[in-house]
Amino acid sequence: MNRLLRRNVWHLLLVPLCLVWVYPFVWMISAAFKTPKEMLLGGLSLLPDHATLDNFRRAWTTAKFSTYTANTVTFSIAVVVLVLLVASAAGYALSRPGLPGKKVLVAVLVATMFIPHGYTIIPTFVLVNGLGLGNGLLGAALAQAGPALVVPVLLFMGFFSGIPKELEEAARMDGAGYLRTYWQVMLPLAKPVIGTVALLNFIGAWNAFFIPLVFTLGNPDLRTLGVGMYGFYGQDTTDWTGLAAAACISVVPIVVVFLFLQRTFVEGIAGAVKS
Amino acid sequence: MTTTIERVVRKAPVPERPRRGRGAFRRHLWSYVFLIPLVLLFGGFTVWPMIASWWYAFFDWDGVGSPADWVGLANFREVLASDAFWRAFWHSFVFSLAAIFVELPLALVLAILLNNSWLRFRNLYRLVLFLPVVATTAVIGIVIAILLDPAGGLVNRILLDSGLIDQPVNFLGSTSIALPTLLSIDVWKGFGITLIYWLAALQTVPKDLQEAAAIDGAGFWRSLRFVTLPVVMPIAIVILLLVFQRSLNTFDLVRAVTEGGPDYATDVVPTYIYRYAFDPSLQAPRYGFASAAGVVFGLLTLVVTLLQAPFMRRRVGS
Known part of the structure; x- marks a missing residue:
């Protein structure tokens, strides 16, 4: 009895803590359905007196959050595709036994994770402009994907190294070359890694702010949701x-994605730390 | 293409000896081809910018054309003499201190609690504490700024109604409270990820080791001190470095919520650099000067990281 009591006492600490933690989200959703008048005069009730969709309409059309949503989806998918293609190919190559130069490359990759970068945004900006991609989402996606490659490469490398050699030899006997072995044999096996990497980078790109901000300064129509929210707040x-409605449009989709795939996500982060 | 396949097939059954030089290179030709995208993308957007920052820092350059106006160390001298830079550096450092001395230990305590299988709803708690991590920093930061607004914001209304204060607190508009407020939001936002790091570290502690300690009569504290912490320590250093790096690069929250204000009271180095390079209200960007600030910042953080090294080695040794 005593033991049970002692164990349950922790909930007295955890429940209020969690309520504080989710309150901003709950308030955001509630406020998005209130009329501006009720927001101004009303009490602290979380349930709106007269629920309205007007705020969403205003955010979606007047504040251009429809465009920003489309941009964010494009940007995030571009980042995920880039990271998956580049990291899986590199991870596969680095898992080949006895590849000369492998150790140096892996050492450089890992070292950059821990060496302070100072601020590398200016050369990145200059480079993307030099490539002629200055005012486009593709340039921003390249700048976002480049530094995000280290962990995915290491994850793919670890996974491919663990695949039994016999499997690959069998593929070779069947006449599959390097490319076909990678694309048709190894990559389908790597689905769990692909899932983790895709999810981590999708959430990362969706929430990115600095890179999209810098690369859309000259073209407000290319803003992503985070940058759009910043612009909206600055204006009004x-x-x-x-x-609040705009914040819901930005945050709710990614939180829903996370809730559905949270196990993959949490295990991915945990795996990255352990390795 | 066909020739490659034929060659591989013909060779495949014969175990190959690793060869040096041209032979090894040709054998691994495809592997090197597969590494080209990585080298281009990672080289272009991580390695090259680290080098180019140094180069740009020696020029007076507004970003038009290529850097031509060599000024030697003038940019560095200006950065080092700038009070605004040192103030921004101090604020960045305070963000790290908060992350290391507040967020890291608190997250460890909670991770130890949530790691107990007897605790009910522990997955739900973990999920809720993680929620801020997946929300866009700039967006949720603005939501909290509204909650903290002195004119009718929820927090002030509650504090006024309950009689705890008689005047609204200007959480983000006062030079003395704005920084602590942002630090609290930052801890709230990053707490979940640090918690997951710690939980992952605690999972590596072998169960039988803990059971053995329990059989030997070790209580909770002794087991924590002599079993759990020594096993976790090597990962703890990685976690410390990750948290340190993240906190030093705080930009999104500060830029979106206060833009470094009021009166630069919350300015951090990334927002300082941003202002000189990209701020639309600027007449001409100062890429050279901003690069110099970035280089100095990188060097200073390297020094701070190295200062932690002996401390870490001692912890690992014991």
């Missing part, structure tokens, strides 16, 4: 219900 600091 007092439209709280509209801002």
